[in-house]
């Protein structure tokens with residue numbers, strides 16, 4: 137049996153830099169990957185979806201340019217769009233391979249599982265190490281809908297293999313992947329319908345976010361079916377038929393299932409080494425990423441952290457510091473995230489409801505996009521900027537931005553919150569006219585009214 141200083145299971149967003157750093161420091165690091173290097177983000181998540189959306193939103197903006205007096209005819213070369221997407225993810229993937237090899241990490245392309253104390257096996261390779269880090273991520277959770285299994289439905293895993301634009305698309309789910317990829321294909325020309333279980337999209341966000349996105353998707357010609365569930369799926373002659381609880385039948389050449397994720401922990405044989413899982417199969421961790429197994433840590437999505445690449449990557453930085461003896465935790469970070477629909481959603485910190493639930497004397501102010509000069513001039517007047525403050529301390533607690541490139545602009549709030557700044561600091565700033573950023577001090581000034 138081989139020995140190492142570090143074993144990483146899964147080449148997710150945190151595991152790769154951790155293994156590289158260990159190897160670069162002259163320690164022996166082994167990484168197991170059962171699929172392709174780089175995990176979901178690079179191969180079937182962020183990278184391909186955002187490269188895909190670059191094309192989709194270019195088409196969408198051209199189609200919506202009518203209101204600017206520009207009447208464009210959009211010709212989508214779908215094979216070229218997808219070839220570019222696959223090219224970008226391929227180059228990122230190769231970059232990771234080179235990074236790990238250059239650092240001297242031993243890469244084992246095999247599914248890993250625990251076979252004993254601090255011992256992991258995958259393929260024919262068995263290795264023991266004092267530190268083991270699980271970074272195995274999640275996979276698409278596919279609901280048990282009668283007729284679905286065995287059909288060529290899409291998930292994020294095979295979506296980016298599409299060669300032809302499906303003339304019609306049905307999407308199941310009303311969350312991130314559904315909205316990003318559903319709006320993307322609609323903007324490229326697929327007639328799109330989305331099946332939403334509840335009464336609104338992105339139901340973890342504030343209702344105004346859901347309503348604004350619903351309006352935007354409808355402007356793209358997407359039909360939204362609320363309070364709807366696919367009770368049955370059939371596939372015949374290249375056509376899917378999804379039968380809803382209402383009895384309505386939706387037909388399309390492509391069916392995208394985007395109904396959430398499940399942790400990749402089944403193959404780990406976690407019980408063999410005392411690593412406990414929660415009721416949904418995620419790995420239980422402490423505030424310092426420690427599992428219940430001695431010397432075994434877990435980071436990223438599989439540890440039920442907020443499922444974002446920057447979280448997994450920041451987990452790596454914090455875990456590395458902890459392993460070096462520093463007193464770090466995972467819970468003291470400011471969490472921001474974005475949804476890359478158009479308009480985008482940029483979120484950071486607490487909503488008003490979340491702050492009030494914590495007993496904070498909080499208040500929020502909202503500025504509509506239609507009141508912002510830049511948004512009117514550019515014709516991106518759908519959305520709003522909202523900020524939450526603590527009335528007792530004046531500190532900024534959170535922000536919700538829905539608008540053009542809101543995922544960029546929200547970083548202003550991310551940094552202000554990290555700096556524990558007050559709304560007065562923002563109010564006193566003089567931002568450049570006419571920008572979207574100019575609206576942020578205006579938003580803060582609403583507290584004076």
Ligand SMILES: Cc1cc2nc3c(=O)[nH]c(=O)nc-3n(C[C@H](O)[C@H](O)[C@H](O)COP(=O)(O)OP(=O)(O)OC[C@H]3O[C@@H](n4cnc5c(N)ncnc54)[C@H](O)[C@@H]3O)c2cc1C
Pocket residue numbers: 145146147148149150151168169170171172173174175176177178180181182183185186246247248249271272273274292313400401403404435436437438442443444445446447448476
């Ligand atoms: C379509 C889509 C779009 C997304 N867009 C964004 C975005 O824009 N921004 C953002 O921040 N986040 C986005 N995410 C989320 C983001 O991809 C994840 O949060 C991020 O990849 C972190 O994952 P991770 O590091 O936990 O593991 P992952 O990246 O999921 O990697 C886990 C790896 O472990 C491997 N593995 C699993 N089990 C084993 C085993 N037993 N042995 C060996 N290897 C194993 C898997 O094959 C995989 O390669 C998106 C996700 C999806 C699906």
Ligand SMILES: NC(=O)c1ccc[n+]([C@@H]2O[C@H](COP(=O)([O-])OP(=O)(O)OC[C@H]3O[C@@H](n4cnc5c(N)ncnc54)[C@H](O)[C@@H]3O)[C@@H](O)[C@H]2O)c1
Pocket residue numbers: 279308309310311312313314316331332333334338339365366394395396397442443444473474475476
């Ligand atoms: N921009 C980003 O950062 C980005 C993009 C994509 C994904 N992600 C990450 O990946 C995670 C997973 O995304 P996702 O879209 O798969 O999950 P999600 O949790 O965002 O959405 C799942 C949706 O499916 C619905 N649903 C669940 N079961 C259903 C069923 N049987 N029938 C109909 N609807 C059903 C849920 O109500 C929900 O609307 C996200 O939570 C996010 O953390 C991030």
